[in-house]
Amino acid sequence: MSAEIVNVREYEAHAKQKLAKMSFDYFSTGADDQWSLQENIRAFGRIRIRPRILVDVNDVDLSTQVLGYRVSMPIMVAPTGHQKLAHPEGELATARATSAADTIMVLSSSANSTLEDVANTGPGTRFFQLYIFKDREYVAEVVRRAERAGYKAIVLTGDVPRLGNRENDKKNRFTLPAHLTIANFAGIGGRTNLLTSKSNESSLTTFNNSQMDSSVSWKDIGWLKGITSLPILIKGVLTGEDAVLAVRSGVDGIMVSNHGARQLDFTPATISVLEEVVQAVRGRVPVFLDGGVRRGTDVFKALALGAAGVFVGRPVVYGLAVDGEAGVRKVLRTLRDEFEVAMMLSGCIRVQDISRSHVLTENEPLCCSKL
Numbered sequence: 001m002s003a004e005i006v007n008v009r010e011y012e013a014h015a016k017q018k019l020a021k022m023s024f025d026y027f028s029t030g031a032d033d034q035w036s037l038q039e040n041i042r043a044f045g046r047i048r049i050r051p052r053i054l055v056d057v058n059d060v061d062l063s064t065q066v067l068g069y070r071v072s073m074p075i076m077v078a079p080t081g082h083q084k085l086a087h088p089e090g091e092l093a094t095a096r097a098t099s100a101a102d103t104i105m106v107l108s109s110s111a112n113s114t115l116e117d118v119a120n121t122g123p124g125t126r127f128f129q130l131y132i133f134k135d136r137e138y139v140a141e142v143v144r145r146a147e148r149a150g151y152k153a154i155v156l157t158g159d160v161p162r163l164g165n166r167e168n169d170k171k172n173r174f175t176l177p178a179h180l181t182i183a184n185f186a187g188i189g190g191r192t193n194l195l196t197s198k199s200n201e202s203s204l205t206t207f208n209n210s211q212m213d214s215s216v217s218w219k220d221i222g223w224l225k226g227i228t229s230l231p232i233l234i235k236g237v238l239t240g241e242d243a244v245l246a247v248r249s250g251v252d253g254i255m256v257s258n259h260g261a262r263q264l265d266f267t268p269a270t271i272s273v274l275e276e277v278v279q280a281v282r283g284r285v286p287v288f289l290d291g292g293v294r295r296g297t298d299v300f301k302a303l304a305l306g307a308a309g310v311f312v313g314r315p316v317v318y319g320l321a322v323d324g325e326a327g328v329r330k331v332l333r334t335l336r337d338e339f340e341v342a343m344m345l346s347g348c349i350r351v352q353d354i355s356r357s358h359v360l361t362e363n364e365p366l367c368c369s370k371l
């Protein structure tokens, strides 16, 4: 199956054929009218690349550093929940494939695998994505477990004070099959809350409404720093204002993200606001991006606009659904290869060579650039 697939977008249709409707809808859809879901992709299409030619690109090198860790490419795996709905090996297969690609996986707080089981798949640089639920002691213990298991950073997701309006999950009355749980939070409803859904409600909403601490604010970065020495990334920043608050609160990195358009619809595409965030941050911490990355050229565009790296969500899940670990490996390999082509055909030898002058955004005229 995987041999016929030549780009990561093609995985989606194959995943749809393989998965139950409830699972495919959970993975693929966004909030409300799904305008932002399409916009995340469309906005990349409005950015053009300004290639430079006759550069010796024989020794192209895609590797870079993320929080001091070397990765083979600036393409990493975003946290996505419930991967065992895609494949029986779920997060374990994703972890193995990500390590094989020599890049970073962020394990979701909504994973169906324990963080220890993921760590035990073998060596690899992994971050743990965190939701702050009402039971702070439970959350603190999960953070301590992540530290003990060797996770290298905490990615605090800041855009889910409540769950977005996901109409397909409502219609499908999304529930987990009895053998699956939100493994690292099973003790606070991650088992029981997910098994049944109220009428016209996804069980994720039931779980979220009962457990999520909607009072979480910037001061809680201080709380988190008090319970862990791991670096903290904040995920969900979409404005320069919040980027400034993030830096002031002492985070070690920022992820520009609209949660794959699953939370607030009509947020701009992440690639459209990346530069605003980068300018507000003024180089004080690295800025990453996720949302709509489907091509090596998308990675190139994000780096040209100031991202230190990108994270990929749905394509990884679709690869997992189609072919397990091999599918995730192929998704990462395909993006890597495309990114290499984009770099070479633009005259870039190192990731650091990709500069603002390599792209034109929709607000910039096509002709007569700075000579």
Ligand SMILES: Cc1cc2nc3c(=O)[nH]c(=O)nc-3n(C[C@H](O)[C@H](O)[C@H](O)COP(=O)(O)O)c2cc1C
Pocket: 026, 027, 028, 040, 078, 079, 080, 081, 108, 109, 110, 111, 129, 157, 235, 257, 258, 259, 260, 261, 262, 290, 291, 292, 293, 311, 312, 313, 314, 315, 317
């Ligand atoms: C099925 C699914 C589950 C997700 N679960 C989480 C999660 O548990 N925690 C989180 O911070 N983000 C979660 N996200 C958002 C992703 O981390 C990421 O922001 C988004 O998928 C990037 O967009 P892309 O899917 O277009 O690559 C999820 C996204 C999807 C598609």
Ligand SMILES: CCCCCCC(=O)C(=O)O
Pocket: 081, 110, 131, 163, 204, 207, 208, 259, 262
């Ligand atoms: C903890 C509340 C449910 C979150 C579900 C995982 C997630 O973030 C998603 O987008 O789906």
